[in-house]
Amino acid sequence: MVSERVGKYIEAKGISFYAFENSLEASRGSISKAVKDRKSIGSNMLEKILAKYTDLNPTWLLTGEGDMLIDDQAWQGSHVKAYMLKTDNNVESQQIPLYDLEAVAGLVPLFSDNKAFQPVDHIMIPHLPKCDGAVYVTGDSMYPLLKSGDIVMYKEINDIANGIFWGEMYLLSIDLAGEEYITVKYIQKAQEEGHIRLVSENRHHQDKEIRLDHVKALALVKASIRINAMH
Template sequence: MDKSLILNRLKNIKNFATDTELANFLNISRSTLSNWYARNSIDYDLLFSKCENNVDINWLLTGNGYNVKNESNVLAEPIESSRKTKDPIYELQRVPVFNLEATMGLVPLVDGNGVDEEKVIDYISIPSMPSCDGAIYASGDSMYPLLKSGDMIAYKRIAVERAQIFFGEMYIVAVKLDDFSTMKTVKFVHQSELGDEYIRLVSHNQHHTPKDVKLSQIAAIGLVRASIRLHN
């Protein structure tokens, strides 16, 4: 068994952006966590003790079933799929729609225990949609005509790490402007010619110039899983 999958599931459900945050949660050093990855080993007793209150252990070990005990936003079990990606598709899930203007990043959950209702403006349910953490409304024309302002975008948050990014895919990216604010943008994420410390944000609208930003400038990033367009 690839035990890094277990650690990555825990990192994602807790919304940890770095391995350092995961190590702090487990109350171990960053070097100990690195050794777990390198040696494909885990202290299961420690792991289970940290997760027993809210994270479903069967899901943590296998990726099957509910991810959080008594989770309210998933209404059905995963269904079988021939998709290449490994994350589950649910027959029906309740995805929160967030107002993210006042937040530092894409932070839909509170310590894995539930949704921060103060940031939720609605919920959506779409049959057979891949697992999503939340949804927001698009603004601007940088992805036009693929996305229009007002379209709803559902996303799955990932760790801000180069190894977690599927280059060429569409992401919601929260770029830090200063210590107190971020700019949320929807872009294709490509590799940058400036080196591994950077990523290139590319618009679908050719009138918008691509921009290279440092990974350290990214407060949060989410893979776009679905979009909804309303025709009035």
């Protein structure tokens, strides 16, 4: 069944059904229900899946023959996930600076003048979309998609008021009573004018609506790295 193979691919990528459906602008539960009930997935949606997830082997998806991934690279000791828009272009090779948020005192000064800060290292992963930098994440609001200690690679958004792609994952700096709060969330439209809704992957975290002008720095999450250590 094609739907069963879609489920296997989602599991192999380590993403949730919610994130997968969200990335395809599909209604929530539409794909997860098809996988669970072993029902067919429409051809239009399959085209969207193959266009969005370019590492997925179309022959394997449709027939079950061959390998799941077109380029099945195994990164020793780590898992890399890319979160790409349809407008993204892969960069064959780039050096992505990895910053220590504590050393740079937050996203606002980092985004204002990143040349003033020395990165702790550089990350080189081929065929990712263009990234401006990378930081370690803390907290469990995006678990299991992200966990504390993972690295996220991001693209800065300069025009916060007009540059949001609704439903995508963002790294945000929020002003809460004069203090900076840094988090990773999905951003959705809010009912109240001038507000946005912050949505967690972790269902134990409630959605929160905040004023858009409280967002002081914003970056679109483009990829993540999880290091798997053997103990």
